[in-house]
Amino acid sequence: MIHASSQYQHAVVIGGGLLGLEAANGLMKRGMQVSVVHIGPWLMERQLDEPAARLLQKSLEEKGMKFLLQKQTAELVQGESGRVCAIKFKDGDSAPADLVVMAVGIRPNTELAESSGLHCNRGVVVNDTMQTFDPRIYSVGECAAHRGIAYGLVAPLFEQAKVVANHLAQHGISRYQGSVTSTKLKVTGIDLFSAGDFMGGEGTESILYSDPIGGVYKKLVIRDNKLVGGVMYGDTVDGAWYFSLLRDGKNVNELRDHLMFGQDHCGNLGHSGINKAASMTDDMEVCGCNGVCKGDIVKAIREKGLFTLEDVRKHTKASGSCGSCTGLVEQILAVTVGGDYSATPKTKSMCGCTEHTHEDVRAAIRQNKLLTIPQVQQFMEWDTPNGCASCRTALNYYLISTWPGEAEDDPQSRFINERAHANIQKDGTYSVIPRMWGGNTTPSELRRIADVVDKYSIPAVHVTGGQRIDLLGIKKEDLPKVWADLDMPSGHAYGKALRTVKTCVGSEWCRFGTQNSTQMGIDLEKAFFKMWAPHKVKLAVSGCPRNCAEVAIKDVGIIGVDSGWEIYVAGNGGIKTEVAQFLIKVKTEAEVMEYSGAFLQLYREEARYLDRTVHYVERVGLDYVKKKILDDHEGRKALYERLIFALSIEKDPWVERAKEGKFAQEFASLTV
Amino acid sequence: MTQWLEVCDLTEIPRLGARVVNHGALAIAVFRNADDEVFALEDRCPHKGGPLSQGIVHGRKVTCPLHGWNIELISGCAVAPDVGCAREFPIKIEAGRVWLDPVAAVSAAA
Ligand SMILES: Cc1cc2nc3c(=O)[nH]c(=O)nc-3n(C[C@H](O)[C@H](O)[C@H](O)COP(=O)(O)OP(=O)(O)OC[C@H]3O[C@@H](n4cnc5c(N)ncnc54)[C@H](O)[C@@H]3O)c2cc1C
Ligand code: HEM
Ligand code: SF4
Ligand code: FES
Numbered sequence: 001m002i003h004a005s006s007q008y009q010h011a012v013v014i015g016g017g018l019l020g021l022e023a024a025n026g027l028m029k030r031g032m033q034v035s036v037v038h039i040g041p042w043l044m045e046r047q048l049d050e051p052a053a054r055l056l057q058k059s060l061e062e063k064g065m066k067f068l069l070q071k072q073t074a075e076l077v078q079g080e081s082g083r084v085c086a087i088k089f090k091d092g093d094s095a096p097a098d099l100v101v102m103a104v105g106i107r108p109n110t111e112l113a114e115s116s117g118l119h120c121n122r123g124v125v126v127n128d129t130m131q132t133f134d135p136r137i138y139s140v141g142e143c144a145a146h147r148g149i150a151y152g153l154v155a156p157l158f159e160q161a162k163v164v165a166n167h168l169a170q171h172g173i174s175r176y177q178g179s180v181t182s183t184k185l186k187v188t189g190i191d192l193f194s195a196g197d198f199m200g201g202e203g204t205e206s207i208l209y210s211d212p213i214g215g216v217y218k219k220l221v222i223r224d225n226k227l228v229g230g231v232m233y234g235d236t237v238d239g240a241w242y243f244s245l246l247r248d249g250k251n252v253n254e255l256r257d258h259l260m261f262g263q264d265h266c267g268n269l270g271h272s273g274i275n276k277a278a279s280m281t282d283d284m285e286v287c288g289c290n291g292v293c294k295g296d297i298v299k300a301i302r303e304k305g306l307f308t309l310e311d312v313r314k315h316t317k318a319s320g321s322c323g324s325c326t327g328l329v330e331q332i333l334a335v336t337v338g339g340d341y342s343a344t345p346k347t348k349s350m351c352g353c354t355e356h357t358h359e360d361v362r363a364a365i366r367q368n369k370l371l372t373i374p375q376v377q378q379f380m381e382w383d384t385p386n387g388c389a390s391c392r393t394a395l396n397y398y399l400i401s402t403w404p405g406e407a408e409d410d411p412q413s414r415f416i417n418e419r420a421h422a423n424i425q426k427d428g429t430y431s432v433i434p435r436m437w438g439g440n441t442t443p444s445e446l447r448r449i450a451d452v453v454d455k456y457s458i459p460a461v462h463v464t465g466g467q468r469i470d471l472l473g474i475k476k477e478d479l480p481k482v483w484a485d486l487d488m489p490s491g492h493a494y495g496k497a498l499r500t501v502k503t504c505v506g507s508e509w510c511r512f513g514t515q516n517s518t519q520m521g522i523d524l525e526k527a528f529f530k531m532w533a534p535h536k537v538k539l540a541v542s543g544c545p546r547n548c549a550e551v552a553i554k555d556v557g558i559i560g561v562d563s564g565w566e567i568y569v570a571g572n573g574g575i576k577t578e579v580a581q582f583l584i585k586v587k588t589e590a591e592v593m594e595y596s597g598a599f600l601q602l603y604r605e606e607a608r609y610l611d612r613t614v615h616y617v618e619r620v621g622l623d624y625v626k627k628k629i630l631d632d633h634e635g636r637k638a639l640y641e642r643l644i645f646a647l648s649i650e651k652d653p654w655v656e657r658a659k660e661g662k663f664a665q666e667f668a669s670l671t672v
Numbered sequence: 673m674t675q676w677l678e679v680c681d682l683t684e685i686p687r688l689g690a691r692v693v694n695h696g697a698l699a700i701a702v703f704r705n706a707d708d709e710v711f712a713l714e715d716r717c718p719h720k721g722g723p724l725s726q727g728i729v730h731g732r733k734v735t736c737p738l739h740g741w742n743i744e745l746i747s748g749c750a751v752a753p754d755v756g757c758a759r760e761f762p763i764k765i766e767a768g769r770v771w772l773d774p775v776a777a778v779s780a781a782a
Binding site: 356386387388415419426665671 | 677678680684686687688689691692693694695702705707708713720721722723726727728729730731733735737738739740742751752772774
């Protein structure tokens, strides 16, 4: 083709699909006059709806490309030289052509398969384990028809190959359940993105944005509160974000009003979306945790041939710590590798040690009453002998939260902070934060703290934002002695657990107070003390809507009002600042306790390890939570009881270690 | 010349865990994995000096508690793409007792 383009003038490309247009563009750039013949009413009908295709056609026409739509080719006409000279259509028209490129779609060649007796229908028909009608024969790739679809992109083919490899290695039950694919056109100056069911139809709703003059068109298709497809032309920066919402099946009901305006407008006050990948310069910082700039990432992608987010994380550390820049890194990846970027597979496995998802693992633990980590790993056929730091900590939590009192709590599968019951610091020393119920303390506690600081020469004392006191720089071997001398409960500041319940002084003192928020906070803290959770949990109670305890950014926030208490859930202060959502207003303290506890137990039972309540509620939707907590009275009571039961078994870990001499080895070093 | 010093009983090191062994000012992390193999590394992560003894042990690796580098217990070296090695010491089990040579550090090729 390159040779022909330097010798001849007229090229005709048959087929106005993705490949046809890329080929046409290439030929045009090499100086040929190119006409694209297309049988359909608009271009790229498998990826675009009509308005988007019209915009695309318009910009390609502006570049000089010609289009012959709804034309059916009848004949290629041979010229005097023996070479093609024109192309004739069924309606009698013709066009000059020195070069004809056919790009009319893939059609699997199934001759061999059919002659061997395999059932074929637009490809070799396969089931979810990629087996053909003869189970001894597998088929993957462009030739395989899975649930009626033969995929012509590499990302789904990788997923298929993974399933087959698992099956052949007898690694059990992973299934291919089809892929949602996304498309970008690799023609400079044209931004186009399409994914999933972009046409919509019965049972779907569409959100549209159309600016024909500005050349921007966006359409998002929603079914049952989930994004199922979309097409974008002219402005595609949020493509990766939409695609991830779509792939993860996220409930978008609450995002709906802002969805069209992209990720930046959806309540994320973290620094993730401030800059757009494409417009960033190389020296702009992407990952604030690890100091990684855009240039570092682009360089690593190019030089090391990186393909996935995981690869980029490993090599550059970008998005490896707090994760708030993940979206941006994905954008940079997409921009840098273009259409070859294969998004992470639809279902995410727990970690590199297994194919199973968090949900699979939790279900197996519950259904089969698995009680130890080795049991789970054996039952679920783990790929590594004893997991890794990320799956073992998750498994330990799933076990103890599913079978409290029965499952084994394995200290070696807890992160050091939860093993030492103190926070490790950068120099290897530890911090100790004793609990002060509801932020209240007494002279005798303060005296004990002061004495401990003197006795153990503790170098730093800090008042935390959680209304208590942090002692920093303690040697590990001193920890049990410090706890014994303090004689205060564990603050669990080190754990994926209930941290603090922040309160204001409320009606006891404040002239505005309507409720005794301090006591409510103390009661909540005492009730939920020792609660392990998928991630840290923070509560707060304010005595009136002036809200001095900042309940709007807590996992559970309570505001006292004249007629009772308002309960808010799933707020977050950290990487992703998120205002808590109103759950319900109740009358009594007992109700506050039951509703809050039931919500926390739901989170404990259903969230993925390391998801905060905000992530959990974002995934399942507030409506679901309301159904479980507000509508189902029996269910709510049962949830609350399960929580109280689980907590009845837990002991104060500081008391066990300081007074009962448990786990002494953990704190003692040896000498030679 | 290897100079073996007796450390402790194998059972005094938790399986999939570690103990810190002090030798003068030197802190050595002594690990035990699921197969009862033992390993000895200087208790300093090649990244920013994190105490490897406090990490989570899996297979023949430990994950540093500070920033999550994975370190090979056999060599003391970081798993790619991270680069760097912790010093490694000769260690053996005899009749259920653990022996260590805290002097003959093997500095694995970086
Ligand atoms: C121009 C072009 C651009 C593309 N761009 C992209 C893109 O940007 N992104 C993307 O995701 N996808 C793209 N694709 C699609 C992607 O390349 C294909 O979907 C993918 O390569 C299909 O993989 P496969 O293994 O099924 O088939 P193939 O890659 O075609 O491999 C089939 C192999 O089988 C061999 N073979 C055939 N018959 C026999 C036989 N009887 N015995 C033994 N061997 C045999 C063939 O020689 C060939 O090596 C593009 C395709 C084309 C044509
Ligand atoms: C995801 C990012 C965050 C991480 C990794 C993190 C980590 C930590 C750590 C390690 C400590 C213990 C410090 C010590 O050893 O003494 C701590 C304490 C604390 N953090 Fe954070 N934090 C994060 C976000 C936040 C945010 C956003 C807030 C406030 C809105 C917050 C409020 C607090 C408070 C109040 C304490 C003291 C807790 C207590 O009294 O128990 N943190 N955090
Ligand atoms: S929240 Fe209301 S009651 Fe509590 S301290 Fe502030 S003003 Fe007073
Ligand atoms: S000090 Fe070990 S990973 Fe940073």
